[in-house]
Structures are given as structure tokens and as C-alpha cells.
Amino acid sequence: MxxxxxxxxxxxxxxxxxxxxxxxxxxxxxxxxxxxxxxxxxxxxxxxxxxxxxxxxxxxxxxxxxxxxxxxxxxxxxxxxxxxxxxxxxxxxxxxRNSPVFMTGAFYAITSLYHDEPKMTEAFKTGEGISWGNHNKCLYCGTEKFFSPSYEGNLIASWIPSLEGVVSKLEKGAKVADIGCGHAASTVIMAKAFPNSTFVGIDYHDKSIEEAKLRAKDADLKNISFKVGTAKDFEDKDFDFITFFDCLHDMGDPVGACAHAKSALKEDGTCMIVEPFAMDSLKDNLNPVGRAFYAFSTQLCVPCSLNQEVGAALGAQAGEQKLKEAITAGGFSHFRRATETPFNLILEARP
Missing domain, CATH: 1.10.10.10 (Winged helix-like DNA-binding domain superfamily/Winged helix DNA-binding domain)
Structure with missing residues (x-):
């Protein structure tokens, strides 16, 4: 050689x-x-x-x-x-810490990857998944610290305004579900901005819901509540607005999650899906952003999905086309990319 x-x-x-x-x-x-x-x-x-x-x-x-x-x-x-x-x-x-590009949170999350390396090595050999709740605790605070600045900088200023008619509904008073809310960074931001609306944060990780309740209490928000549940089994109906923040690709059955969301929406309701930015082909994602997201996807997103029913394992770099296929297969007839950032795709779906 x-x-x-x-x-x-x-x-x-x-x-x-x-x-x-x-x-x-x-x-x-x-x-x-x-x-x-x-x-x-x-x-x-x-x-x-x-x-x-x-x-x-x-x-x-x-x-x-x-x-x-x-x-x-x-x-x-x-x-x-x-x-x-x-x-x-x-x-x-x-x-x-108030900057929309504050980056230190990612390194807290990366700490968890090193702690969990033995679990990942075993998963590579067995093909089995690893639940979100079975990671080192550094992951949860790190995920919140990484995503929160972007949500603070973009959610109210540009993401929700990019959706058709949603701001006016929220200002008047709407019923909102935040699916996969985690520590409720996104839920709290929306509840603060739209006091006339009511918000429920839903997540299947009970420890995250416990933390979310504390965050809402600290913010003295009365228009927000939380429930432990999956994207396919929450019982409330007649929502005006349903959100998925950086979580649909983690779900075992994203099609089923979208179908349940559609059934829980009013006929004129809107679903916003925020996902990591990605092009549709691997060759177009071979760049620094794709490199980071593929690494997180391998160790967090894919194993999380594989641990659940169906195990679709879309991954954090699914791309708009695969996301569209899952969302429309769930019954949504209207789909479009509402806006984007260097790190996120903001997708709008309506019945």
C-alpha cells in the first residue's frame, strides 16, 4: 500500500x-x-x-x-x-446567555455522549434503541441550554409570524399544545408572549415534565399546564395550534404522531414542526452543520426512535422531503416550509 x-x-x-x-x-x-x-x-x-x-x-x-x-x-x-x-x-x-447563537449548551449535552458511550457501543451490536430517559442527566440541561437561545431569538419574532393567521389567534386567545416539550423552554416563551392563550406541554419523559412545572412556576405563568404522555395518546381535542420543537424525528412513529395531532386540531387549526436544518441528500449535508447533527443523531435521535414503537428512525438530518412524507401520511393536506434559519427548518401543516 x-x-x-x-x-x-x-x-x-x-x-x-x-x-x-x-x-x-x-x-x-x-x-x-x-x-x-x-x-x-x-x-x-x-x-x-x-x-x-x-x-x-x-x-x-x-x-x-x-x-x-x-x-x-x-x-x-x-x-x-x-x-x-x-x-x-x-x-x-x-x-x-441571551444571544440567539449562544453555543455553550451543546457542550453540556456532548458531556452526556461520553458518559453514555458504553450504552451506544452495545446498541451498535444489538440494534436496539436507547430511551431518552436512559441518558446521562447532562443531556437534559444541555439540550435546553442549546435550544433555548434560538427559541428566544426566533420563535416570537419570526417563526410564529411566518405561519398563516396564527399570531392573531394567539393574541385573541387560542388553545395550544406543545408536544415533546422537554423542560418547556418553548412552552414558557409562548405562554409569556400570548397571555390570552392557554398552553399545555406534553412529554413522555416524566422527569422533564417535573422540571417543566418548576420552570412555569418560576415564571409565574397561570396559562400553562403540563401532562406526561406521548404524541399519540394525549386526550385533549379542539386545539387551535399544535407544535413539535426538534422532536418529531426522535419519535418511533412520526406518521402516527402527526395523525393524532391532526385529529386533535380544529378544522382551521395549524401545526408547526421545527426540525434541524438539512437538505434532502447526504452529499448536500456533508458540511459542518450536518457533521454536528449527524453525530447527535447517531447517539441520541436514532436510538430514541428505535426504542419506541415502529422505530422509524428518521434521524436529525431527515430533510424536508422525508418530513413532508411523514406529515402528509399523517393526514395533513397542506404543507409548506414557512421559514428557516441556518440550524432549523420551520414547517407549517394544516388539515
Whole structure:
């Protein structure tokens, strides 16, 4: 076998990048938990000692942490002043929890993947699924922290307005179901924005529903309730609006879930399905976004679906065409892409 040295070095260069990314993951969550990014972004240029003093941390660790962040391109280093700072773009990604592109949550979720690697190894051999509730607890807070900023930045401002006639219904007072609500990030945002409407969050993971109730209580929301249930067995009817946020592809029977949603909607009701952005073919998804979503899909989405009835296993990169097939097979006659972001497809379905 003849080895192409140039291609080998190119490959090894990519592997080194991977090593750095994998090793820096815990440092990102540490930086978030200790407020290192936030303090640096708000205080301007600082030495390692300055950041350590401001955050009550140990200078030697902070110096090494800052060096790793600068080498990653997550903070800036000025060799003349020996100070570090963050650009507005770096702040949006790591220092501002209200930013629509705040990224640290993904690294909390990634922590769970390493903890659960033995389970995944066994699943690869058996073909069996892994339920959402059978993952390391880091997954649940990480998922919420990752999706919440995008929901906060887009849901009320652009996603719901892209749907036909939904805003006016919600403003007047509508009945809404949020299927697969998890910790209720999406449910709480909608309930705050539309106080005349009533919302019910439904999820089959009982621990997530417990947390969702606490989130609603903390927000002092009276127009929101929660139930443990699946997308195919909730009993309420006559909804004006039903939502699925980044969860339809995780379901064992997405067609059945859509059929049940359709039966629970009023004749003039609307269903909004938010899904990870993907093109319809693998070759068009071989990019950084697809790379991240395929990795999560392999370890979270596909095993979650395989653990349920039917086990359709659409995956997080199903693409619009496969989603359309599932949604219309569930009985919806109207389907369209309402809008999109670099990370999401926002789909509208009506009876």
C-alpha cells in the first residue's frame, strides 16, 4: 500500500483539530459555570490575574484556560499587553446567555455522549434503541441550554409570524399544545408572549415534565399546564395550534404522531414542526452543520426512535422531503416550509 504523504498530513491535521475540540469541551462548560466568558466579555481586556480576581478563581488555572481559549479562537490575546478580550462575535457565542447563537449548551449535552458511550457501543451490536430517559442527566440541561437561545431569538419574532393567521389567534386567545416539550423552554416563551392563550406541554419523559412545572412556576405563568404522555395518546381535542420543537424525528412513529395531532386540531387549526436544518441528500449535508447533527443523531435521535414503537428512525438530518412524507401520511393536506434559519427548518401543516 502506497501512502500519499500530503494526504496523510492533511488527515492528521484534521485529527489534531478534533483532539483540540474534544479536549476543550469541558473547558467550555467550566468557563460557562464559573462566569469566565461573561466576565471577560463585560469587563474588556484583562490579564489572567485580573480575570481570576474578578471571578474568585485560581490564577494559574485561568492562565492556562485563557491560553486554550485563545488557541481555539474563542477569545483574543494581545501579546504586547499580555491581556485577553472577546470580540462581539465571540461574546454572542460564549459570553451572552441571551444571544440567539449562544453555543455553550451543546457542550453540556456532548458531556452526556461520553458518559453514555458504553450504552451506544452495545446498541451498535444489538440494534436496539436507547430511551431518552436512559441518558446521562447532562443531556437534559444541555439540550435546553442549546435550544433555548434560538427559541428566544426566533420563535416570537419570526417563526410564529411566518405561519398563516396564527399570531392573531394567539393574541385573541387560542388553545395550544406543545408536544415533546422537554423542560418547556418553548412552552414558557409562548405562554409569556400570548397571555390570552392557554398552553399545555406534553412529554413522555416524566422527569422533564417535573422540571417543566418548576420552570412555569418560576415564571409565574397561570396559562400553562403540563401532562406526561406521548404524541399519540394525549386526550385533549379542539386545539387551535399544535407544535413539535426538534422532536418529531426522535419519535418511533412520526406518521402516527402527526395523525393524532391532526385529529386533535380544529378544522382551521395549524401545526408547526421545527426540525434541524438539512437538505434532502447526504452529499448536500456533508458540511459542518450536518457533521454536528449527524453525530447527535447517531447517539441520541436514532436510538430514541428505535426504542419506541415502529422505530422509524428518521434521524436529525431527515430533510424536508422525508418530513413532508411523514406529515402528509399523517393526514395533513397542506404543507409548506414557512421559514428557516441556518440550524432549523420551520414547517407549517394544516388539515
Amino acid at each position: 502506497e501512502v500519499n504523504e500530503e494526504k496523510l498530513h492533511e488527515l492528521l491535521g484534521k485529527v489534531v483539530v478534533e483532539m483540540g475540540a474534544a479536549a476543550n469541551g469541558p473547558l467550555i462548560t467550566i468557563g460557562d459555570k464559573l462566569g469566565l466568558y461573561t466576565t471577560l466579555s463585560e469587563s474588556g481586556p484583562m490579564t489572567a490575574k485580573g480575570l481570576a480576581d474578578a471571578t474568585g478563581t485560581a490564577e494559574r488555572y485561568i492562565k492556562e484556560w485563557l491560553s486554550a481559549q485563545a488557541a481555539s479562537g474563542y477569545v483574543q490575546f494581545d501579546s504586547e499587553t499580555n491581556q485577553f478580550h472577546m470580540t462581539p462575535e465571540q461574546t454572542m457565542a460564549f459570553g451572552d
